[in-house]
Amino acid sequence: MKPDELRGLAQKEQEARKSYRFRINVCCSSGCMPFGALRVLTAFRDAVREFKVEEECYVARTGCIGTCSLAPAVLVEPGDYLYQNVTPERAREIVKEHIVNGRPVKSMLYGNEAFFKKQLRVVLRNTGKIDPLRIEDYIAVGGYYALLKALTRMTPQGVIEEVALSGLKGRGGAGFLTGLKWRYVARAPGSPKYVIANLDEGDPGVFANRTLAEADPHAILEGMAIAAYAVGSQKGYIYVRSEYPLAVQTLKKAIEAAKSMGFLGENIFETSFSFDVELRLGAGAFVAGEETAILASIEGRRAMPRPRPPYPAQSGLWGKPTLVNNVETLANVPVILLKGSEWFSSIGSKNCTGTKCFSLTGKVNNPGLIEVPMGITLREVVFEIGGGVPPGRRFKAVQVGGPSGGFLPEQLLDLPIDYESLTKAGAIMGSGGIVVLDDTSCMVDTAKFFTEFCVDESCGKCTPCRAGLHKLFKILDGFTRGEGSVEDLSKVEDLCEFIKEASLCGLGQTAPNPTLTTLRYFRDEYVAHVMDKRCPAGKCFRSGGGGGVE
Amino acid sequence: MPDSGAARTGLKNDRRLQMLEATIKQHQYSKDALLEILHTAQELYGYLDRDLLLHVSRQLRLPPSQVYGVATFYNLFKLKKPGTHVVTVCMGTACYVKGAEDIVSAVEREFNVIRGGTTGDGRLSLFVTRCIGACAMAPNAIVDGETVGKATVENVLKRVKAVLEAEMVEAR
Numbered sequence: 059m060k061p062d063e064l065r066g067l068a069q070k071e072q073e074a075r076k077s078y079r080f081r082i083n084v085c086c087s088s089g090c091m092p093f094g095a096l097r098v099l100t101a102f103r104d105a106v107r108e109f110k111v112e113e114e115c116y117v118a119r120t121g122c123i124g125t126c127s128l129a130p131a132v133l134v135e136p137g138d139y140l141y142q143n144v145t146p147e148r149a150r151e152i153v154k155e156h157i158v159n160g161r162p163v164k165s166m167l168y169g170n171e172a173f174f175k176k177q178l179r180v181v182l183r184n185t186g187k188i189d190p191l192r193i194e195d196y197i198a199v200g201g202y203y204a205l206l207k208a209l210t211r212m213t214p215q216g217v218i219e220e221v222a223l224s225g226l227k228g229r230g231g232a233g234f235l236t237g238l239k240w241r242y243v244a245r246a247p248g249s250p251k252y253v254i255a256n257l258d259e260g261d262p263g264v265f266a267n268r269t270l271a272e273a274d275p276h277a278i279l280e281g282m283a284i285a286a287y288a289v290g291s292q293k294g295y296i297y298v299r300s301e302y303p304l305a306v307q308t309l310k311k312a313i314e315a316a317k318s319m320g321f322l323g324e325n326i327f328e329t330s331f332s333f334d335v336e337l338r339l340g341a342g343a344f345v346a347g348e349e350t351a352i353l354a355s356i357e358g359r360r361a362m363p364r365p366r367p368p369y370p371a372q373s374g375l376w377g378k379p380t381l382v383n384n385v386e387t388l389a390n391v392p393v394i395l396l397k398g399s400e401w402f403s404s405i406g407s408k409n410c411t412g413t414k415c416f417s418l419t420g421k422v423n424n425p426g427l428i429e430v431p432m433g434i435t436l437r438e439v440v441f442e443i444g445g446g447v448p449p450g451r452r453f454k455a456v457q458v459g460g461p462s463g464g465f466l467p468e469q470l471l472d473l474p475i476d477y478e479s480l481t482k483a484g485a486i487m488g489s490g491g492i493v494v495l496d497d498t499s500c501m502v503d504t505a506k507f508f509t510e511f512c513v514d515e516s517c518g519k520c521t522p523c524r525a526g527l528h529k530l531f532k533i534l535d536g537f538t539r540g541e542g543s544v545e546d547l548s549k550v551e552d553l554c555e556f557i558k559e560a561s562l563c564g565l566g567q568t569a570p571n572p573t574l575t576t577l578r579y580f581r582d583e584y585v586a587h588v589m590d591k592r593c594p595a596g597k598c599f600r601s602g603g604g605g606g607v608e
Numbered sequence: 609m610p611d612s613g614a615a616r617t618g619l620k621n622d623r624r625l626q627m628l629e630a631t632i633k634q635h636q637y638s639k640d641a642l643l644e645i646l647h648t649a650q651e652l653y654g655y656l657d658r659d660l661l662l663h664v665s666r667q668l669r670l671p672p673s674q675v676y677g678v679a680t681f682y683n684l685f686k687l688k689k690p691g692t693h694v695v696t697v698c699m700g701t702a703c704y705v706k707g708a709e710d711i712v713s714a715v716e717r718e719f720n721v722i723r724g725g726t727t728g729d730g731r732l733s734l735f736v737t738r739c740i741g742a743c744a745m746a747p748n749a750i751v752d753g754e755t756v757g758k759a760t761v762e763n764v765l766k767r768v769k770a771v772l773e774a775e776m777v778e779a780r
Contacts, residue, residue, distance in 0.1 A: 088740075088741050088742060089741070089742050089744060089745070092742060092745075092748075092754075092755030092757060093745070093755070093757055125744075126742070126743070126744030126745065127744040127745060129742075129744070129745060129757070260738070261701075261739070262699065262700030262701045262702075262704075262738045262739035263700045263701030263702045263703075263739060263743050264739070264743075265739075265741035265742075265743060268741050269741075300647065300684055301684070301737070301739075301740070301741075302741065338643075338644075339643065339644070339647055340682075340684075341643055341646070341647065341682030341683070341684040341685060342682050342683030342684035342685075342738075343681060343682050343683065344738070355643065356640075357640050358638075358639060358640040358641055358642035358643050358644075358678070359642075359674075359678065360677055360678055360681040361681065361682075417743055419701070419702035419743035419744060419746060420701070420702050420705050420706070420746075421705065421706075425702075425743065425744035425746075426744050457701065460701065491701065493701045493702055493705060495705055499705050504704075504705065507701075507704055508701075511738070517681070
């Protein structure tokens with residue numbers, strides 16, 4: 059594709075889009091699909107034909123709109139009317155009333171403005187508004203312009219500088235400066251070099267990366283191609299969880315489309331830059347998301363981490379310099395190049411720029427996929443966007459960062475969301491899971507749940523993680539059964555510190571976080587379990603699942 | 609050129625084997641492609657038994673221990689034949705805090721099956737999985753490929769009974 063062709067195509071698509079008075083976006087992501095989204099899509103298309111409004115109303119199959127608890131969700135433009143729990147019958151009614159008669163069906167509208175008010179969509183800029191399977195839709199909203207700009211008007215060095223100036227940090231959780239990482243790979247001797255997009259979102263309760271891939275796969279591909287140009291790579295891999303079949307299919311089709319349009323392949327935009335992308339499927343291993351484990355997995359081995367240094371930037375895939383970036387990090391890149399690093403760094407807080415996507419779930423009134431500027435407080439997320447806990451229940455804790463993260467209590471809700479504050483409080487940014495717990499959850503039991511997860515997912519390579527976590531689980535399990543003493547509490551603390559200090563990789567080093575934070579903020583619950591043999595939430599000491607406290 | 613090795617590992621020389629061979633060939637017998645090939649093998653055969661793993665190890669010239677190691681390391685690969693019907697309960701965090709454990713225990717009790725296992729008659733397997741990503745509809749269960757959102761003990765048990773009974777009716 060030539061630069062002019064891209065401009066021409068974008069213009070043509072924009073005009074085509076404008077020729078419709080209405081656009082009905084039907085969410086067909088993994089959140090809505092199990093609940094009949096495809097039937098709803100068909101019903102809309104039938105209804106549009108039935109009422110003879112095909113000329114003025116376009117029905118699009120899109121990715122996630124964000125309000126996943128209202129599945130299937132439908133967004134009607136202009137005006138962003140959001141319909142919830144749409145059925146095929148309701149679809150017909152929406153076409154009849156809203157499109158034909160010009161009267162939005164109030165009874166079916168999502169009534170909660172607050173859910174969107176504090177959000178800022180940078181990474182999710184296109185999700186729910188474009189058809190991920192039509193590359194033309196992406197081009198219409200400015201897609202592949204950033205790649206064009208990078209290849210024709212910027213040096214690789216210049217691209218790295220721009221990304222570094224933006225302050226973008228790795229969104230996979232560790233928060234390492236992206237520009238710096240790129241610089242290391244660019245400077246590392248050796249070739250070929252590789253780029254890996256990490257889509258091994260293994261945290262239970264997190265679905266932001268998956269949703270991005272399902273809704274806007276080209277944003278990831280474009281980010282990858284720009285990264286490859288910057289570091290001097292010609293070959294990239296997307297490592298994606300096989301548990302995400304729709305994301306896998308969407309990415310496969312997106313790669314094909316990008317290749318046939320010439321955004322991937324040889325001599326992109328008639329420059330000397332060539333770049334090819336291949337998908338690699340994971341097979342269900344939480345640890346595979348670790349940046350050295352992902353290398354082992356792509357090489358066809360057990361996903362076991364190894365000590366760093368050498369970092370993947372020096373010695374990665376097959377011993378060659380390799381850039382490993384999370385897909386959310388990569389999806390930020392095209393916007394940074396188009397709008398500039400200054401624009402990007404004006405969002406968020408001083409030390410933590412940009413936005414972050416979160417999966418907001420658990421005991422909260424408006425669960426879903428959200429994107430917020432860095433620095434927003436947990437209280438705003440839980441109570442304003444999330445609408446608080448269900449009526450009649452009391453907020454207890456918010457779990458940030460999955461099995462590697464921590465539980466934060468009510469008094470810490472005014473904490474700003476950034477890498478430093480969260481780490482200081484004992485949690486981590488992680489891959490972006492926020493799970494809200496109310497007074498029906500037992501903190502000891504939930505700490506045990508996460509520890510059990512890490513016991514299962516420990517790769518077994520180093521003893522502190524393999525044996526230490528097992529021991530920790532046994533003690534916690536004892537607490538929930540009425541065993542254990544006050545002395546055991548300090549034993550647990552010692553054990554946690556030891557596992558943190560001595561483990562080889564991020565999994566072991568962070569696995570004690572759920573236990574440590576619950577001990578720090580909810581110690582009274584542990585004391586109630588070991589001293590009074592009582593579970594304040596009424597969850598533990600149950601025999602045969604009968605319920606109630608013994 | 610490696611021989612197909614089928615005779616020695618007891619795999620039937622059928623269409624599935626031919627498709628597996630085609631995939632191995634497409635990857636040029638590369639050891640790096642082990643995961644891709646195991647994915648294909650499981651898709652074709654439903655699970656990875658001993659003969660199948662041995663076959664892959666011969667074709668890729670990898671020690672059987674390495675192939676077995678990889679197959680057992682990743683949760684996705686199944687080494688035992690699953691039941692005719694499968695119920696999978698999501699045990700992601702969101703589902704767990706909303707009572708997924710109660711659903712798993714109820715299925716265990718009702719159908720006399722333990723998580724990760726299959727009933728004695730081979731008709732029902734119960735699996736737990738770490739997050740299917742429909743967290744906003746938690747808790748979730750999947751019965752024979754169909755997702756039950758905002759699941760309860762009652763509606764999951766009902767759904768499982770329904771698929772088991774439907775099979776009985778068909779059998780008659």
